[in-house]
Amino acid sequence: MKLIFERSVSGRRTHLTPKSTFPSKELPQALARAKQPKLPEMSEVAISRHYTQLAKQTFGVNNGFYPLGSCTMKYNPRVNEAVAALPGFARMHPLQPKATVSGCREVLDTARAHLCEITGMDDMTFQPAAGAHGEYVGLLLMKQYHQSRGDHKRTRVLIPDSAHGTNPASASMVGFTVTHIPSDVEGCVDLKALKAALDDTVAGLMLTNPNTVGIFDPNILDITRLVHDAGGLNYYDGANLNAIMGWVRPGDMGFDVIHLNLHKTFSTPHGGGGPGAGPVGCKKLLSGFLPMSHMGSRIWEGEKPDSVGQVRAFYGNFLVVVRALTYILTLGKEGIPQASGMAVLNANYLMHKVKDAFPLAYDRICMHEFVLTLESVRKETGVSALDVAKCLLDYGMHPPTMYFPLVVKEALMVEPTETENRETLDEAAEVLLAIREMTKTRPEKLHLCPNTTPIGRPDEVGAARNPRVRYQFPD
């Protein structure tokens, strides 16, 4: 398909707005462009066709089943968008006089109260703009806590080997060194290894539960107690609360600090770079360290001398919080556990339908997602996880996450989500079983998939190393 710049024809215009009746003013010469901007020149109908064609070639949750793992909710109810678009929210300016923003302030306070209740935390900041940013802030709180007690030896953070890649990255950005804790055969924290790693140089543990392979760690209370007994704090990576919200609370599991990904669990479309919100919740003992500054998250409460400081402009991504609060209020107290219950039920239902065809990485009840390992299929038939993922596209299904988590070979990570009905799951299972048959009868065909998409197998390494995200003008 042609790019919009390639469709441009010099002189083409879309003139639909009437001429302004206001006198126009020339810009000062110093502020004016030296050259015309290089904008595409097109008629309105050509623009409309261009974007409609682009939209048709995109696969989104509105096109079909989208079981991308470790990505949480996919379908975002439209009412959340409608509320976030209300002018009273969308047109606010962060520098407006305080007296004119009491409604927005109430949104933040109410969302904070609900999210603290859902997570079992006492306090929360909305400043961080994403999950990784939240991790960074949460770890700053941890660091500040130890330093405020004069405990300067604590420089290590323990992180399981199955953790999301942002966990060790955030820990080292805060200046901690990372000690990896191996998983046991069930994909959970190896308690022996944890005990061996604990001493008075440990600042804390970073964990997510259910973990990155979709398993709820049954030893969680022992794990957090061991860390507390050694003087460390427990950090909960709450990016994916979809499996547990309304059922168990990280605060009750022994965690002291947590980040949430509102853009994953509380309804903001995510992927493609934002906007997001990674609010950080904490227990009372860390509350005094939360971000705070002149333009901080709670300007109306006065300064906090021990705050880690400002981590983002103004109040964070406010409209993401509006969507989250809308979602929470529309679901209500019954709807929240129902949503996570459906996410878990759907994952287990699909897992049982396909596990005889494709082996499970961990054969036990899963949470909101499950991981298949195609290592044996590949050895037997030469068909890889990539081939199966590509073939799914020909069936009108978005592929699961591939080759993640790293601890599983030839991994396909499937997350059906809470919004899919039984018919869709049945169809998806049938497709996966049909592909498994093909691996035995016509494996060579699978190496050629997909056949129905405009782009089939791009050079992904090349695209990641040399991204060309801007049109290269010929002159």
Ligand SMILES: *Cc1c(COP(=O)(O)O)cnc(C)c1O
């Ligand atoms: C997505 C994710 C993150 C990072 O969140 P971003 O908003 O992408 O920065 C961290 N941890 C887990 C478990 C995640 O799934």
